[in-house]
Amino acid sequence: MEGQDEHSPGASAHPHADADLYGDDGVIRASxxxxxxxxxxxxxxxxxxxxxxxxxxxxxxxxxxxxxxxQRRALVDLMGSDFDFSALTEVDEAIRLEIVDSLPxxxxxxxxxxxDSDDAVYILEDLDQEDQDEILAQLPFTERIRLRRSxxxxxxxxxxxxxxxxxxxxxxxxxxxxxxxxxxxxxxxDRFTQIFVIDPTFKLLGAVDLDQILRSKRAVKVExxxxxxxxxxxxxxxxxxxxxxxxxxxxxxxxxxDENDRLVGVLTIDDVVDVIxxxxxxxxxxxxGVGDEELSDSVLAASRSRVPWLLVNxxxxxxxxxxxxxxxxxxxxxxxxxxxxxxxxxxxxxxGSQTMTVTVRALATRDLDIYNAGRIIRREMGVGSLNxxxxxxxxxxxxxxxxxxxxxxxxxxxxxxxxxxxAALAGILIPLLLDRLGADPAVASAVFVTTVTDxxxxxxFLGLATWWFGLL
Amino acid sequence: MEGQDEHSPGASAHPHADADLYGDDGVIRASxxxxxxxxxxxxxxxxxxxxxxxxxxxxxxxxxxxxxxxQRRALVDLMGSDFDFSALTEVDEAIRLEIVDSLPxxxxxxxxxxxDSDDAVYILEDLDQEDQDEILAQLPFTERIRLRRSxxxxxxxxxxxxxxxxxxxxxxxxxxxxxxxxxxxxxxxDRFTQIFVIDPTFKLLGAVDLDQILRSKRAVKVExxxxxxxxxxxxxxxxxxxxxxxxxxxxxxxxxxDENDRLVGVLTIDDVVDVIxxxxxxxxxxxxGVGDEELSDSVLAASRSRVPWLLVNxxxxxxxxxxxxxxxxxxxxxxxxxxxxxxxxxxxxxxGSQTMTVTVRALATRDLDIYNAGRIIRREMGVGSLNxxxxxxxxxxxxxxxxxxxxxxxxxxxxxxxxxxxAALAGILIPLLLDRLGADPAVASAVFVTTVTDxxxxxxFLGLATWWFGLL
Numbered sequence: 052m053e054g055q056d057e058h059s060p061g062a063s064a065h066p067h068a069d070a071d072l073y074g075d076d077g078v079i080r081a082s083x084x085x086x087x088x089x090x091x092x093x094x095x096x097x098x099x100x101x102x103x104x105x106x107x108x109x110x111x112x113x114x115x116x117x118x119x120x121x122q123r124r125a126l127v128d129l130m131g132s133d134f135d136f137s138a139l140t141e142v143d144e145a146i147r148l149e150i151v152d153s154l155p156x157x158x159x160x161x162x163x164x165x166x167d168s169d170d171a172v173y174i175l176e177d178l179d180q181e182d183q184d185e186i187l188a189q190l191p192f193t194e195r196i197r198l199r200r201s202x203x204x205x206x207x208x209x210x211x212x213x214x215x216x217x218x219x220x221x222x223x224x225x226x227x228x229x230x231x232x233x234x235x236x237x238x239x240x241d242r243f244t245q246i247f248v249i250d251p252t253f254k255l256l257g258a259v260d261l262d263q264i265l266r267s268k269r270a271v272k273v274e275x276x277x278x279x280x281x282x283x284x285x286x287x288x289x290x291x292x293x294x295x296x297x298x299x300x301x302x303x304x305x306x307x308x309d310e311n312d313r314l315v316g317v318l319t320i321d322d323v324v325d326v327i328x329x330x331x332x333x334x335x336x337x338x339x340g341v342g343d344e345e346l347s348d349s350v351l352a353a354s355r356s357r358v359p360w361l362l363v364n365x366x367x368x369x370x371x372x373x374x375x376x377x378x379x380x381x382x383x384x385x386x387x388x389x390x391x392x393x394x395x396x397x398x399x400x401x402x403g404s405q406t407m408t409v410t411v412r413a414l415a416t417r418d419l420d421i422y423n424a425g426r427i428i429r430r431e432m433g434v435g436s437l438n439x440x441x442x443x444x445x446x447x448x449x450x451x452x453x454x455x456x457x458x459x460x461x462x463x464x465x466x467x468x469x470x471x472x473x474a475a476l477a478g479i480l481i482p483l484l485l486d487r488l489g490a491d492p493a494v495a496s497a498v499f500v501t502t503v504t505d506x507x508x509x510x511x512f513l514g515l516a517t518w519w520f521g522l523l
Numbered sequence: 524m525e526g527q528d529e530h531s532p533g534a535s536a537h538p539h540a541d542a543d544l545y546g547d548d549g550v551i552r553a554s555x556x557x558x559x560x561x562x563x564x565x566x567x568x569x570x571x572x573x574x575x576x577x578x579x580x581x582x583x584x585x586x587x588x589x590x591x592x593x594q595r596r597a598l599v600d601l602m603g604s605d606f607d608f609s610a611l612t613e614v615d616e617a618i619r620l621e622i623v624d625s626l627p628x629x630x631x632x633x634x635x636x637x638x639d640s641d642d643a644v645y646i647l648e649d650l651d652q653e654d655q656d657e658i659l660a661q662l663p664f665t666e667r668i669r670l671r672r673s674x675x676x677x678x679x680x681x682x683x684x685x686x687x688x689x690x691x692x693x694x695x696x697x698x699x700x701x702x703x704x705x706x707x708x709x710x711x712x713d714r715f716t717q718i719f720v721i722d723p724t725f726k727l728l729g730a731v732d733l734d735q736i737l738r739s740k741r742a743v744k745v746e747x748x749x750x751x752x753x754x755x756x757x758x759x760x761x762x763x764x765x766x767x768x769x770x771x772x773x774x775x776x777x778x779x780x781d782e783n784d785r786l787v788g789v790l791t792i793d794d795v796v797d798v799i800x801x802x803x804x805x806x807x808x809x810x811x812g813v814g815d816e817e818l819s820d821s822v823l824a825a826s827r828s829r830v831p832w833l834l835v836n837x838x839x840x841x842x843x844x845x846x847x848x849x850x851x852x853x854x855x856x857x858x859x860x861x862x863x864x865x866x867x868x869x870x871x872x873x874x875g876s877q878t879m880t881v882t883v884r885a886l887a888t889r890d891l892d893i894y895n896a897g898r899i900i901r902r903e904m905g906v907g908s909l910n911x912x913x914x915x916x917x918x919x920x921x922x923x924x925x926x927x928x929x930x931x932x933x934x935x936x937x938x939x940x941x942x943x944x945x946a947a948l949a950g951i952l953i954p955l956l957l958d959r960l961g962a963d964p965a966v967a968s969a970v971f972v973t974t975v976t977d978x979x980x981x982x983x984f985l986g987l988a989t990w991w992f993g994l995l
Binding site for chain 2: 143297328339372383409416421
């Protein structure tokens, strides 16, 4: 029965999701892992086909990630054509490459033909040009052309993520004809939520949602129920941009068109959900000073991805240190300043990070724009001043009591107010400026903001102390 | 014509999204804003109904956010029943409350009846109990019962987010009967992608996707094409958990059932996309030390949400300062230590943040579990050691040259290796421990990690120096 395969969508469409597979913590149960491990060790293909063959692609993906590398390769070997290659779209890039690289290209070519085109592209796009060409050469002509066309679109574009299987009918067909066509045609996509309407040159005329088809009488013409698709997604559009269209207009799927407005594929919400997750992850990792890192990366790969950021921070740390160096004579006289100065810099850094986090996120969700930027800047200046005064009083009192010196309390309080206000300004203006310059504010804001708060924090505190105690 | 309303999904189903509305930067054009502003000032309802009435709900939401508060209220007033209240689900909570609070309850009750139940609940749930009761009392009986039931489920549960409009048929109906029913019934939901199969007591038996209906002959019984729904979403399930099910199994919609397995609603992917965005946003904001803050919050509200985090940081800053205080005599003798010590602490803090960011994100996406925790901990220790050695050499050389003292270079290098290694350990173990204890690792990890790197950084550097230079 068609449609009841592993792609069938809908209410908990995971007839395979055994209550036994995942424990309460959402992690694959150790008992299942032991069962699979034993079957692999015994080369027991019967058990594997039975237990692993029934998993949903994402469950199989979780299983692959939980296995050891040698078990993964053995599992793929033992299951042969029963191995669902779409599971490879659900695992870390490093694990995917490890498995794909261990297989002969002929076997990958075979497997790729079973996949939806978007899954096939997802697996092929990470391979080197040479392997890609060799695999494509072994595919039937139409398949090869389709995949090649997707792969020719830029990375992270709608064309890369689209599925080239879709249902399209001419505008003069009736609803009845369309339904009959779908009842007969055995070559339909695994799942679809709308039908496209095209002219003989494949130019997109419109689209009809399936519920609309089902609401309409058989005699009604498709062109009379279709809605115009004035904003079909260009294949070259960035995937993040396309995801924004889906969110903005609550789309389930969207036509993808080439530069001549011809229908070349369909982008579906499940791929868009992955894009949204991925973009949110990228922002988070970038703000944390981590690049395109994956959990499966080696020590060397992870180190390489983190060193550049640490290098930049090292440079700014020396900048801050040299500001302290300006006041070494003052510190020699009043060593309490050395004890207290990290507090001023650190609190400024934290306050700046708060403002920056809010700003970067609001820029990413397009909630911050020219209409409210002025208001938000004023608000942040207000928050910076208010919190600056609150913490100036607190820290001033504690410092005065600790070192039995009201002068020191007054100086650190004044420095706190200055630094918290500057932190607020830097926290909003730096991301806004980077965004305006076309840079990604998530990447570089943190380092600039903490540089400002360190430099200003040390300078204000030590400078005020030097002046107040007459040590100029 | 049904289905061509503002809810119709599908390929760029936004016939209203004028190319003119948004500029290239994705922000509403100033010219459109001026047009609307002028129409509001002139009380020109004709222009408003024409220009604003045709907007998609999310476009209207963007417009509301771009207007001034008094313009918003005037717009709602002037448009009367032509104002699409579903736009209120697309704006900041503060703006939503501001608009809703300015309207009489009778008008809200009127508007709520026009909305899908999930949108109605979204607007009602933020109101005080008193207003909620008054509005509900003015609704027709069935409507009131439905909304009341949704509102009785806990906040952020599937029951709150579900739509109570759905199509359900008995199992013995044929595909033909089902299609005829949909052609006749004018009370269908605005959009749907599957049909549920229930017994006379509303107990959920299964679901059929619309494409499956369209592939099947008229005489086929629904129960023969339906798929079982063994994992329908319980109404009390947390929305984040439900979103994870959608992602895991690529669902478009899912049945929501009560504790007796009776169908009470349907959760749709567009709501799930919002949940995913919201949860990603929460993680990011929490890691940045910001609570449930919105862009429309006032200075006081934003200050209040940020002070607790700054207070915690203040406490840990004093902790770090008191570690420095232990070595005040050493600093008095060698003031270069005061200049260099923030570098050791700061680099450790950055390295710890990197590890922590990767860990927190991997925990959120469930990529980090007991099967790979050991490997990831070992990897982070490796990365910490490697990067520690790289930066120890760099900083050691620069410090030795700067202060013309190879001893100082050696001491700072040793302290760097210690602190970077400790940073890596803290960066992974602290979030893992918080997660195990049931706390949200995104909230508290940062403060603990930087406390550790500050304290260890200052102690290792100043302690080593005190010992090496014989100042004990």
